Amino acid sequence: MISIKNIHEKLMTGIQTMLVDCIIDLPYYGEFNTHLNFKQREDIKTCAVNATAKGFNFFYSSEFLERLTQKEVNFIILHEDFHLLFDHPQRTVTGNYNHKLSNIVQDMIINHIIWEDITHSFVEIPKDEQGKNMALFVPKEYEGKLVFEQLYEWMSEKKDEYDQKKKEQEGEGDGDQQEGEGGEGQGEGQEGEGEGQGQGGGQGKPDPNGKGKGKGKPDPNGKGEEEGDGGYGPYGKDPKNEGGSIDTHSLDKIFEDMENNNGEYMDQHIESEVSDEVKKSMVGEIKDKLAGRGLMKGDIETTLNKLTKKRKDYLKEIKRSLSNQIFGGNKFKTITKPNRRNIPGVKGRRKIKSKINVGLDTSGSMGGTFEKVLNYVFQNGIEMNFMESDTEVRWVKKLKNKRQLQTIPIVGLGGTCLQPMINHIAENFNDVNSVFLTDGYTDSLDFSQIKGKTLIISVGVECPLTYDNGRVKQIIIDPTD
Numbered sequence: 001m002i003s004i005k006n007i008h009e010k011l012m013t014g015i016q017t018m019l020v021d022c023i024i025d026l027p028y029y030g031e032f033n034t035h036l037n038f039k040q041r042e043d044i045k046t047c048a049v050n051a052t053a054k055g056f057n058f059f060y061s062s063e064f065l066e067r068l069t070q071k072e073v074n075f076i077i078l079h080e081d082f083h084l085l086f087d088h089p090q091r092t093v094t095g096n097y098n099h100k101l102s103n104i105v106q107d108m109i110i111n112h113i114i115w116e117d118i119t120h121s122f123v124e125i126p127k128d129e130q131g132k133n134m135a136l137f138v139p140k141e142y143e144g145k146l147v148f149e150q151l152y153e154w155m156s157e158k159k160d161e162y163d164q165k166k167k168e169q170e171g172e173g174d175g176d177q178q179e180g181e182g183g184e185g186q187g188e189g190q191e192g193e194g195e196g197q198g199q200g201g202g203q204g205k206p207d208p209n210g211k212g213k214g215k216g217k218p219d220p221n222g223k224g225e226e227e228g229d230g231g232y233g234p235y236g237k238d239p240k241n242e243g244g245s246i247d248t249h250s251l252d253k254i255f256e257d258m259e260n261n262n263g264e265y266m267d268q269h270i271e272s273e274v275s276d277e278v279k280k281s282m283v284g285e286i287k288d289k290l291a292g293r294g295l296m297k298g299d300i301e302t303t304l305n306k307l308t309k310k311r312k313d314y315l316k317e318i319k320r321s322l323s324n325q326i327f328g329g330n331k332f333k334t335i336t337k338p339n340r341r342n343i344p345g346v347k348g349r350r351k352i353k354s355k356i357n358v359g360l361d362t363s364g365s366m367g368g369t370f371e372k373v374l375n376y377v378f379q380n381g382i383e384m385n386f387m388e389s390d391t392e393v394r395w396v397k398k399l400k401n402k403r404q405l406q407t408i409p410i411v412g413l414g415g416t417c418l419q420p421m422i423n424h425i426a427e428n429f430n431d432v433n434s435v436f437l438t439d440g441y442t443d444s445l446d447f448s449q450i451k452g453k454t455l456i457i458s459v460g461v462e463c464p465l466t467y468d469n470g471r472v473k474q475i476i477i478d479p480t481d
Helices: 011-018 027-033 062-066 070-085 088-093 099-117 147-173 251-261 276-292 298-307 314-326 369-379 420-430
Strands: 034-040 049-052 055-060 331-338 347-352 355-360 382-388 393-399 434-439 452-460 466-467 470-478
Touching: 011 027, 011 062, 011 070, 011 452, 027 070, 034 070, 049 070, 055 062, 070 099, 070 276, 070 331, 070 470, 088 331, 099 147, 099 298, 147 251, 314 355, 314 369, 314 452, 331 393, 331 434, 355 420, 382 420, 393 420
Parallel strands: 034 055, 355 382, 355 434, 434 452, 452 470
Antiparallel strands: 049 055, 331 347, 382 393
């Protein structure tokens, strides 16, 4: 049993159950909660977590918790725990993502994982005072992987479609009187119907907002539903197939709430007082302690891996590609080196240093990868034709060692063109292989005149190609790694 000062009884019950119930078997999360500071706060209407220099805080509203069942509170506890264990918020900063939308995507992924991985005998989806689900789940229309970036991009596209549709509807609302099905109406009905974009079934003048009124069922796309079949657990159905489908908010409802209440439902998102790097380190210390106590079981590790982005060792892949595809040495007979069997008068072979072309598009966005790649090149005794360009090749330097590179002022240009360098290589250095370092936002590239192999190392996006000579390989570096 545990004793945490100033903690609501339902929170204490949930944590104790995690710690001692062998059937639930969630001691890892129970122990994790003993490292949090639980505090009631009047300005918090639901629950929230954040990180400070003094540790992690779990804020809550007693009034909110009183309205929930114990299983709903258990869901909330794990949801807040997963927010702290989730390492994606740092990427929302580095990726310049919309803060509100990124929080919504995080909530969807977290709720998905809870409902998929935690036994339903312990958790239940929280409902509001009207009995409607408060938890956001991955929309049923989404068919991609449960990865933050992919789901965010999909949601962002849907948000753009929503904004465009809303803009068009507002423009139509400025017109004349509409009759019949010409205007948007207030859907009235029974199951799943509410205020929305139902089709007006009669005649009438538009309301002050330009929206016609009438009676009728929601349209086939569910636009007349305020809430209903908008999304479920993963990919359109209950992941454990328990209790049928999960009714939740439609995409239109979610985007509308983003404008009205910041898209916050069963918890609030408040800023931490420490950097994401410090927060990640603090979480890591707790996870190491729990792992050292043998609490990191296979199923727990599987769940935590879903919350943590797997970092890819791009440098290892780059080195392998350089060694296997780009580097190479030619051996020439020479009298100055004896043959390997030391037979007098027989010429040996001396390995001549390889040469490669290195084209620089933008160095700034490459971070430390650019320097690591060049260091690896020089360690292998490779000479290079080093060049930089925007609309044309600005300069070309022949480099044999790192000291020569340090004398060249490298300036990240941004939005430059690679094709001038490709053309220059075809005319002057077409007998050696090439490496291009770029941010990926280039012109469409034509390699039809290139004879050698080419390795493109880009950040974030793949370079468009109009012609591939069959010897071009691209390595795309995730800028958030």
